[in-house]
Amino acid sequence: MASFLATPREWPRVLTGHVDALAANPADLDAAVRAGAFDGLRKAVRDLGATGTIATIAASGLRGRGGAGMPTGAKWRAASAQPADQRYVVGNGYGADPAVHTDHALLSSDPYAVIEGLVVAAFATGATQAILAVRADDAALVTMLEGAVLAAEEAGFAGEDVLGTGHAVYLAVRPVQGAYMLGEETVLLKALEGKRGQPEQMPPYPTERGLFDRPTVVNSIQTLAAVPWICREGGSAYAAIGAKASPGTALVQLRGPAGGGIAEVPLGTPLRDLVKLAGGPGPRPLKAVLVGGPTGGLLPAELLDTPYEFDALRSAGAHVGSGSVVIADDRTCVVDLARLLTRFSADNACGKSIPCRIGLRRLYEIGDRIAGGRPKPTDATLLGDLAHDITASGLCDHERLATLPFTSGMRYFRSEIDDHILRSTCPAGVCQPIAVAAGAAHRDPA
Amino acid sequence: MSTIPGMGMVRGMGLTLRRFFAPKATIQWPEVHADVAPKFRGRLQLLYDEYGTLKCETCFQCAQACPIECIDMGGMDTKGRFHVHWGPPETYGERREESAVRRSGRPVADHAFTRFEAIDLAPLDAILEAHDYDPRDMLAILEETQAAYGHLPVAALRHISRVTGAWYAMIYGTATYYRHLRFEPPAVTDAPPAGAAQRELEDAYRSALDTALGLGGRPS
Numbered sequence: 001m002a003s004f005l006a007t008p009r010e011w012p013r014v015l016t017g018h019v020d021a022l023a024a025n026p027a028d029l030d031a032a033v034r035a036g037a038f039d040g041l042r043k044a045v046r047d048l049g050a051t052g053t054i055a056t057i058a059a060s061g062l063r064g065r066g067g068a069g070m071p072t073g074a075k076w077r078a079a080s081a082q083p084a085d086q087r088y089v090v091g092n093g094y095g096a097d098p099a100v101h102t103d104h105a106l107l108s109s110d111p112y113a114v115i116e117g118l119v120v121a122a123f124a125t126g127a128t129q130a131i132l133a134v135r136a137d138d139a140a141l142v143t144m145l146e147g148a149v150l151a152a153e154e155a156g157f158a159g160e161d162v163l164g165t166g167h168a169v170y171l172a173v174r175p176v177q178g179a180y181m182l183g184e185e186t187v188l189l190k191a192l193e194g195k196r197g198q199p200e201q202m203p204p205y206p207t208e209r210g211l212f213d214r215p216t217v218v219n220s221i222q223t224l225a226a227v228p229w230i231c232r233e234g235g236s237a238y239a240a241i242g243a244k245a246s247p248g249t250a251l252v253q254l255r256g257p258a259g260g261g262i263a264e265v266p267l268g269t270p271l272r273d274l275v276k277l278a279g280g281p282g283p284r285p286l287k288a289v290l291v292g293g294p295t296g297g298l299l300p301a302e303l304l305d306t307p308y309e310f311d312a313l314r315s316a317g318a319h320v321g322s323g324s325v326v327i328a329d330d331r332t333c334v335v336d337l338a339r340l341l342t343r344f345s346a347d348n349a350c351g352k353s354i355p356c357r358i359g360l361r362r363l364y365e366i367g368d369r370i371a372g373g374r375p376k377p378t379d380a381t382l383l384g385d386l387a388h389d390i391t392a393s394g395l396c397d398h399e400r401l402a403t404l405p406f407t408s409g410m411r412y413f414r415s416e417i418d419d420h421i422l423r424s425t426c427p428a429g430v431c432q433p434i435a436v437a438a439g440a441a442h443r444d445p446a
Numbered sequence: 447m448s449t450i451p452g453m454g455m456v457r458g459m460g461l462t463l464r465r466f467f468a469p470k471a472t473i474q475w476p477e478v479h480a481d482v483a484p485k486f487r488g489r490l491q492l493l494y495d496e497y498g499t500l501k502c503e504t505c506f507q508c509a510q511a512c513p514i515e516c517i518d519m520g521g522m523d524t525k526g527r528f529h530v531h532w533g534p535p536e537t538y539g540e541r542r543e544e545s546a547v548r549r550s551g552r553p554v555a556d557h558a559f560t561r562f563e564a565i566d567l568a569p570l571d572a573i574l575e576a577h578d579y580d581p582r583d584m585l586a587i588l589e590e591t592q593a594a595y596g597h598l599p600v601a602a603l604r605h606i607s608r609v610t611g612a613w614y615a616m617i618y619g620t621a622t623y624y625r626h627l628r629f630e631p632p633a634v635t636d637a638p639p640a641g642a643a644q645r646e647l648e649d650a651y652r653s654a655l656d657t658a659l660g661l662g663g664r665p666s
């Protein structure tokens with residue numbers, strides 16, 4: 001059972017609202033129904049109808065929680081408008097970032113919210129097949145989800161006749177594993193087709209040509225879990241939560257010197273409050289927050305008032321990404337951290353696009369050179385040029401975003417990078433064998 | 447050496463004339479397509495440009511695509527800067543091994559012939575039948591085949607290709623991509639389950655991140 005961090009009482013709980021009621025057994029369908037599960041589905045199929053449901057989701061302003069923040073209503077509308085003999089809905093529960101456990105927490109504490117969201121999405125877009133793709137690692141969770149799907153079908157919430165309306169929505173749980181890139185939607189679809197996992201150029205988007213070339217809605221399971229609440233409470237109620245252009249709440253994985261955990265926060269919450277939720281920066285001064293996971297951006301302490309929200313983060317040089325917010329204090333070296341993240345991105349590149357496969361490798365090699373004490377005077381320029389070229393020739397978002405650790409580092413911590421390149425010092429005292437700046441060698445021996 | 451002056455030229459003209467009247471091998475592509483086997487990929491050859499430098503961009507596209515992971519890049523760039531491959535100079539076999547481990551996290555065992563040995567196909571046939579010989583279930587078929595045999599024997603992949611109609615190269619491409627699939631039996635009997643390859647990578651990332659943050663290996 002996953003536990004969530006306690007948040008201020010006035011923060012709405014859209015995604016974790018049923019967690020306490022289901023604490024004893026999250027797969028208990030009766031307890032879930034008593035708590036209000038499938039009320040949203042009932043409202044969608046009885047009162048709203050397919051187009052009404054899409055209109056409600058569009059009115060709520062819900063944006064995809066998978067990272068990019070695509071408007072969900074528009075995505076569903078595009079899929080339903082596409083003529084086809086078959087449509088699919090795929091719940092993306094892969095959770096690619098190894099340091100983020102929000103998908104697991106959500107699925108293991110309230111599986112019916114995701115299942116209900118899937119059925120609503122399938123109903124609204126006219127899909128008869130809905131697939132819940134999850135990590136294969138946790139066999140117990142997969143079994144639990146399969147049981148939950150079966151229970152929902154037996155109770156008539158899914159299957160050949162959803163709530164007596166004659167609509168069929170068949171659900172399947174598909175465990176996937178074996179590659180970081182499976183989180184990316186076109187790669188996930190490739191895996192579900194039994195193929196090598198490499199992304200496809202978009203457009204055409206999956207809503208036009210997706211699984212087995214049929215229109216397909218791929219939504220993060222966090223996006224889907226918000227859908228029942230929106231159907232139940234109405235689009236405007238959801239639009240009233242959080243930031244204006246990014247309404248609603250999101251699960252955030254916090255990590256810092258003083259602890260961390262998963263919290264449901266309204267979008268638009270300043271980063272400062274998220275740092276506070278994670279227990280603050282600890283005894284040392286905060287240096288940066290890494291927002292967005294391995295492809296995230298490093299934001300300095302001066303930007304702690306940035307709202308945690310899609311657009312503000314993007315313009316600050318970070319992104320919502322995997323929903324991870326990591327607090328770094330002055331023991332962290334920006335170059336060291338950026339090269340680690342870039343190396344992870346390079347190691348996990350699928351190999352299809354050359355600037356991604358080779359460019360990212362070259363990028364972390366520059367980082368290695370800088371950290372290793374043998375930088376070239378031009379390395380800062382080279383770093384910037386290369387990052388720009390990689391981003392500009394991106395095939396998938398992985399490639400377009402994987403340069404963020406370095407580009408945000410260059411933007412906000414340029415003097416620290418210059419210290420490495422021009423003065424052979426690492427202010428944080430991390431990089432070797434560079435001469436350590438006097439007075440800054442305070443790294444704990446642990 | 448010919449002693450008759452001009453004989454070389456006559457011979458040359460003779461060859462020209464013979465070729466001139468011989469049937470041509472030119473194919474009017476794209477109107478006409480040559481009849482080649484589907485797995486034909488052209489001849490593997492490194493070309494030089496007009497200045498005599500290799501045209502290879504060391505983009506690693508070929509190494510990445512090579513199904514048996516026998517291609518890798520090695521050497522220095524034109525300015526004598528970096529080694530383009532990731533290890534000391536070594537024999538072809540060593541490089542192939544190292545390249546495979548680096549790129550796919552799996553060694554290529556040198557049991558070049560044993561891997562082609564015939565196997566008992568009964569368990570595989572049961573798996574294929576359960577999936578209705580549908581190539582769209584390829585990942586599940588491969589996972590179950592690995593569960594039945596402990597790894598993916600070449601004979602099994604060939605059989606899968608034959609009965610599902612999917613190209614062997616496509617199956618191989620799928621199987622090499624996912625880290626939990628493997629082509630040789632684990633070297634030790636208590637080897638970790640196949641899925642551990644990806645998990646190891648993720649654990650390494652988590653602990654490296656913590657180290658970079660100065661947090662040590664504290665559990666999250």
Ligand SMILES: Cc1cc2nc3c(=O)[nH]c(=O)nc-3n(C[C@H](O)[C@H](O)[C@H](O)COP(=O)(O)O)c2cc1C
Binds near residue numbers: 065072094097
């Ligand atoms: C490298 C990479 C990894 C991704 N990982 C995930 C993931 O783990 N979970 C997820 O829901 N979306 C992930 N995405 C985003 C998906 O491609 C896709 O946009 C998302 O599932 C769509 O759902 P949404 O509209 O609800 O956000 C990833 C994207 C990229 C480029």
Ligand code: SF4
Binds near residue numbers: 508
């Ligand atoms: S590395 Fe790239 S450029 Fe070089 S031979 Fe292979 S595919 Fe061609």
Ligand code: FES
Binds near residue numbers: 353357398399
């Ligand atoms: S991850 Fe496939 S090309 Fe970058």
